[in-house]
Amino acid sequence: MALLECPPNQQGKIGADMKTYDVVIIGAGAAGLMCALTAGYRGLRVRVVDHANKAGKKILMSGGGRCNFTNLATTPANFFSGNPHFPISALKRYTPHHFVELIERHGIEYVEKAPGQLFCAHSAKDVVAMLLTECEWAGVEVSLSTAVKHIERLGDGMQLEIDGARVEAGAVVVATGGLSIPTLGASGLGYDLARQFGLEVTETRAALVPFTVTSQWKTSLAALAGLSCPVAARCGDGQYQEPLLFTHRGLSGPAMLQASSHWRPGIAVEIDWLPSIPVEETLRKLRQEAPRRHLGTWLGEVLPKRLSQALLQWQGWKDRPMAELSNGDIQTIAQGLGAWQFKPAGTEGWRTAEVTMGGVDTDAISSKTFAVNALPQLYFIGEVLDVTGQLGGFNFQWAWASGVACGQSL
Structure with a gap:
């Protein structure tokens, strides 16, 4: 006006x-x-x-x-x-x-x-x-x-x-x-x-707003729509330990809304899927104490089952017994779970920004x-x-x- x-x-x-x-x-x-x-x-x-x-x-x-x-x-x-x-x-x-x-x-x-x-x-x-x-x-x-x-x-x-x-x-x-x-x-x-x-x-932009994803990710994430889990999200100088929510359009929930206040186009958002678990230490211990236990079985116990299966697919990890995991494999898995990154296509904008x-x-x-x-x-x-x-x-x-x-x- x-x-x-x-x-x-x-x-x-x-x-x-x-x-x-x-x-x-x-x-x-x-x-x-x-x-x-x-x-x-x-x-x-x-x-x-x-x-x-x-x-x-x-x-x-x-x-x-x-x-x-x-x-x-x-x-x-x-x-x-x-x-x-x-x-x-x-x-x-x-x-x-x-x-x-x-x-x-x-x-x-x-x-x-x-x-x-x-x-x-x-x-x-x-x-x-x-x-x-x-x-x-x-x-x-x-x-x-x-x-x-x-x-x-x-x-x-x-x-x-x-x-x-x-x-x-x-x-x-x-x-x-x-x-x-x-x-x-x-x-x-x-x-x-x-x-x-x-x-x-000063420049105005939508904040406390869900992220959208590129078309290549939309189908994968849409299959998880409605699923929520606690994560630690990092973006720029912000870090928040809050729940994440998968939607049909991308990623939402308090963790993503908080991260959006720090986000700029082209910047990656980093997610720790298991912020309360020392993954590398846990896997080394499991390799020794439960060598026949499969990686996918353990992931399905510490994460929602649909998400654990998706992560195996996204990361290209073979669902194999703990005994077959080398020290390098364990480090790779710990890095993938603790610092999973994605670059948002954008946000949902003013329509849903808080x-x-x-x-x-x-x-x-x-x-x-x-x-x-x-x-x-x-x-x-x-x-x-x-x-x-x-x-x-x-x-x-x-x-x-x-x-x-x-x-x-x-």
């Missing part, structure tokens, strides 16, 4: 129907609603606008509909940014425990599915309902199915055209999110706004207030910024923390 400045003959004119707010927040997602309720409780007149027909659409679909709303182990090290120091201030001021207190005040039951990862026990709808209830209590006006068409600076404030009406605001907060999952309404609106006001936008890597360059933004340094009546929060979390609730914690920090500074 293009954001155009108003014609010169209309600039500065305020009609009788002009509405005035202390702050207009563009985006009714996690960061936008959190900022709105924080500012509303401070007595500010706040309006949230979003072109979507529902608030918090990404919250609703997250975590399989259960919303992994935070991670108790959140630290700045869990985030990617061109300016790694930028998230520190907000994350320190609003911690996962603060959000858990809010969840508990509303009586929302939650579970810890993996260490530190908190999910709603019932439905992500509980989180959205909580945020909207808080906004209502704070006197926030939420306008859905509402489009922002024009925005410009007006003296010490801002002026917008919202669904054909002229609106004046002391400040505008951009909480539009990134480009991931366009079917939920994602767009480049926030980046367009940033560029309109002279801000840099987040956007890159965004509005934070060098131009205050890490304390989230205001644009050169234009203090304009703010950017949440995923639209060049701050991206790892998988596991970290991106929601960034939304809450940046929203609160901004709301407190308005």
Whole structure:
């Protein structure tokens, strides 16, 4: 959506129907609603606008509909940014425990599915309902199915055209999110706004996204579709020990989603199929203690049977007794299981990506207030910024923390 400045003959004119707010927040997602309720409780007149027909659409679909709303182990090290120091201030001021207190005040039951990862026990709808209830209590006006068409600076404030009406605001907060999952309404609106006001936008790419494979691998991997197993995945400077999932299109699961944040075209992803087993030592011991045992039998015990058979075929390993394995054979097998490599054809892209890597360059933004340094009546929060979390609730914690920090500074 293009954001155009108003014609010169209309600039500065305020009609009788002009509405005035202390702050207009563009985006009714996690960061936008959190900022709105924080500012509303401070007595500010706040309006949230979003072109979507529902608030918090990404919250609703997250975590399989259960919303992994935070991670108790959140630290700045869990985030990617061109300016790694930028998230520190907000994350320190609003911690996962603060959000858990809010969840508990509303009586929302939650579970810890993996260490530190908190999910709603019932439905992500509980989180959205909580945020909207808080906004209502704070006197926030939420306008859905509402489009922002024009925005410009007006003296010490801002002026917008919202669904054909002229609106004046002391400040505008951009909480539009990134480009991931366009079917939920994602767009480049926030980046367009940033560029309109002279801000840099770093390269954006799909992250926390499944990998696709070349046609030569697709048939082999498709035969394993639905199979999951724990692995250690390495890509670039990232290493993660998480489950991997085979799909009809390629490789997914937490291990691959995490690796995708480090991946660039042409780079190989390395997989250790047995991260908890010292393969070379184990095979040497088996050769001595169970010389008649076959390699395929052992693989079928330590890996899903379909995968063990596939690995024998992919690696060209003969299913033979342990006694026939030389030291060189054992080293080759250990290397093949511990450092299996593939080069993805690509990723599934924005359609299924959970987040956007890159965004509005934070060098131009205050890490304390989230205001644009050169234009203090304009703010950017949440995923639209060049701050991206790892998988596991970290991106929601960034939304809450940046929203609160901004709301407190308005």
